[in-house]
Amino acid sequence: MIKTKIWVIVISLILTVSAALSVIIFTLPKKNVVAIYSDGELLREIDLSEVAEPYTFKVEHGDGFNEILVERGRIRVSFADCPDRCCVNYGWYYGGASPVVCIPHKLVIKAVNSQKDDFDVVTG
Amino acid sequence: MKTKRIALDAVLTALALSVFIIEQQIPLPIPVPGVKLGLSNVVTLFALFAVSPLDALLILSLRIGIGNVFAGSVTGLIFSAAGGLLCYVTELILYKFLTDRQIWVCGVFGAIAHGVGQIFAAVGVSATAEIFIYLPVLILCGIVTGALTGSLAQVSVIKLKKVFPFLPFRRKKEEKQN
Amino acid sequence: MKKRLFPFVFICVLFCAVLCGCTRYELTEFFALDTFVTITAEKPNGDVLKKAEKLVKDYEDKLSVTKDGSEIKRLNESGTLTLSEEVAALMKLSLSACERTDGALDITVYPLVKAWGFTVGEKKVPSSEELSSLLPLVGYENVTVTGNAFTLENGTELDLGAVAKGYITDKLVKLFKENDVKNALISLGGNVYVAGKYGGRDWNVGIKSPFGDGKAFCGVKLSDKAVVTSGQYQRFFEENGKVYGHIIDPATGVPVDNEFSSVTVIGENGFWCDALSTALFVMGKDKALEFYGEHGDFDFILIMKDGSVAISEGIKDAFSLADENTPLTVIKRSDKN
Structure with a gap:
């Protein structure tokens, strides 16, 4: 027969610990991984939540190229020599359901674990 | 005696099922998957402490099976089964160490176990x-x-044992009240 | 003993029954129609997704204005052609759409589109002489039909880009139905159709923000609907400080410049949603709402340049804004009649 008082102490301890852990967990930044494909081939994956300093890199395709700018939490095509430049006009990509695409250069930037939006698909 | 027990179990199962289904309509403001009130645990706890562990298992299994269909x-x-069964096992173990006035404690640990079971199931299913x-x-x-549902079960067990002595409640050896 | 056993046997049987509801989703992505195609289907049997990809690419071969051998390109080059049953049907449907929208949608606007440099060539602002010489070419009444034979008068040229994607999503939905696929998500470069449900709930469709911040501006929960957005925030160019978009007003010859930033049309038919999204965008707010009053068999989301949004009452309950503070107007059809 275990006294009620003991149970109360045990439960209070568990309560405090789990409450503390919960708070810590909810203030942590979540992973946000995007993948960059050129011509169907995976070039690289980047975890946007772990980007320290902004940086750029080039993706070449045939005679053309796209310049990609990566910052913490977001990524975009900063420059491209394709005729329409839709990829540049897209603006910043945060990892949502609507991927960044450069059609002439067959470039795709999309989310790997797409939990950033609540959406299944985005029109536009 | 047997018929009364079957009838009692049937009523409790129906109750557990109704509660289970209605509870799914209640949205909770917490953005974590698997968070629920667990009201059907009240029935499980009641059955465990007032009828018998076997009856409780039976009612639980029926609730999980039919409720999810x-x-x-x-x-x-899968989640319901994982959570529900781990919850039951935990409550069954604690049953040996608790009095009727500590059912709320059982509820707390049962609810914790339920959550743990569901997380393991979720990790297993989604890898x-x-x-x-x-x-x-x-x-x-x-x-x-768990404290909430356990308390509800506790009140029900204590009151109903007094009010309906003719019902086929199993009686644990009466312990000195804490 | 029997009475105790029965419930457990019952549960086992039910369990097996429920297990048969097991589900999986398959995804296919590829480049076609000058855009990026994403198709997700639930429980696709065998090669349904391959058939879907082939369907899309076959239509691209037939309808492209740039691909050699495409029926539309051949019609544009020769001025007259007997089209295949399939393409002729689409042509007739498109012409009726042009009529229904009073020319706001016009499939013969291609000469103007070319003059502005969208599709091929350098983007530039055409001179007013060039525009006035091209305007007479444009007009769907320049297309004459006899059976499946089409003739283009006055040197007009066709581009079905404003309706092709919507039409193809309808064909894909039909393909899925024939192959027992009830739940699927189709996105032809943002031209969307959501069939059935996703895990028992409606599909959550976001509308891209036309204000260049890469997030969704608002969303709608839908099932069995086409969703098409028209806007100029992706394909445009700047010259002398002015922005020119790719949607040309067939009446004036210049890119559309009105209150709209983007127009989204939601309905059961992909072709009509595609056609209407372009048409309403060209019409501007007043005419678009008038059109809705007369023909209201669709829903819409109009995002204005000033950041406000107007929606039709039909989607009121399923609609949500990313920013709660966005000014929102709900339009009732009866107001406009």
């Missing part, structure tokens, strides 16, 4: 270990909801 989802069944990160939150919610 009505809800129409297989993944729901992503990241889901474990929700464990502290589920434990926290489990303590709160």
Whole structure:
């Protein structure tokens, strides 16, 4: 027969610990991984939540190229020599359901674990 | 005696099922998957402490099986089973150490176990270990909801044993009240 | 003993029954129609997704204005052609759409589109002489039909880009139905159709923000609907400080410049949603709402340049804004009649 008082102490301890852990967990930044494909081939994956300093890199395709700018939490095509430049006009990509695409250069930037939006698909 | 017991179990099962289904319509403001009030645990606890562990298991199994068929989802069944059964086992073990006035404690640990079971099921089904990160939150919610449902069960057990002595309640050896 | 056993046997049987509801989603992505195609289907049997990809690419071969051998390109080059049953049907449907929208949608606007440099060539502002010489070419009444034979008068040229994607999503939905696929998500470069449900709930469709911040501006929960957005925030160019978009007003010859930033049309038919999204965008707010009053068999989301949004009452309950503070107007059809 275990006294009620003991149970109360045990439960209070568990309560405090789990409450503390919960708070810590909810203030942590979540992973946000995007993948960059050129011509169907995976070039690289980047975890946007772990980007320290902004940086750029080039993706070449045939005679053309796209310049990609990566910052913490977001990524975009900063420059491209394709005729329409839709990829540049897209603006910043945060990892949502609507991927960044450069059609002439067959470039795709999309989310790997797409939990950033609540959406299944985005029109536009 | 047997007929009365079957009838009692049937009523409790129906109750557990209704509560289970209605509870799914209640939205909770917590953005973590698997957080629920666990009201059907009240019935499980009641059956455990007032009738018998075997009857409780029976009612629980029926609630999990039929309830999820009505809800129409297989993944729901897996989660429900994982959470519900771990909850039952935990409550069964504690049953040996608790008096009727400590049923709320049983509720707390049962609810914690339910959450833990569901997380393990979720990790197993989706093969992503990241889901474990929700464990502290589920434990926290489990303590709160478990205390609530456990208290409800406790009140029911104590009162009903007094009011309906002719019903086939099993009696534990009466312990000195704490 | 029997009475105890029965419930457990019952449960086992039910469990097996429920297990048969097991589900999986398959995804296919590829480049076609000058855009990026994403198709997700639930429980696709065998090669349904391959058939879907082939369907899309076959239509691209037939309808492209740039691909050699495409029926539309051949019609544009020779001025007269007997089209295949399939393409002729689409042509007739498109012409009726042009009529229904009073020319706001016009499939013969291609000469103007070319003059502005969208599709091929350098983007530039055409001179007013060039525009006035091209305007007479444009007009769907320049297309004459006899059976499946089409003739283009006055040197007009066709581009079905404003309706092709919507039409193809309808064909894909039909393909899925024939192959027992009830739940699927089709996105032809943002031209969307959501069939059935996703895990028992409606699909959550976001509308891209036309204000260049890469997030969704708002969303709608839908099932069995086509969703098409028209806007100029992706394909445009700047010259002398002015922005010119790719949607040319067939009446004036210049890119559309009105209150709209983007127009989204939601309905059961992909072709009509595609056609209407372009047409309403060209019409501007007043005419678009008038059109809705007369023909209201669709829903819409109009995002204005000033950041406010107007929606039709039909989607009121399923609609949500990313920013709660966005000014929102709900339009009732009866107001406009």
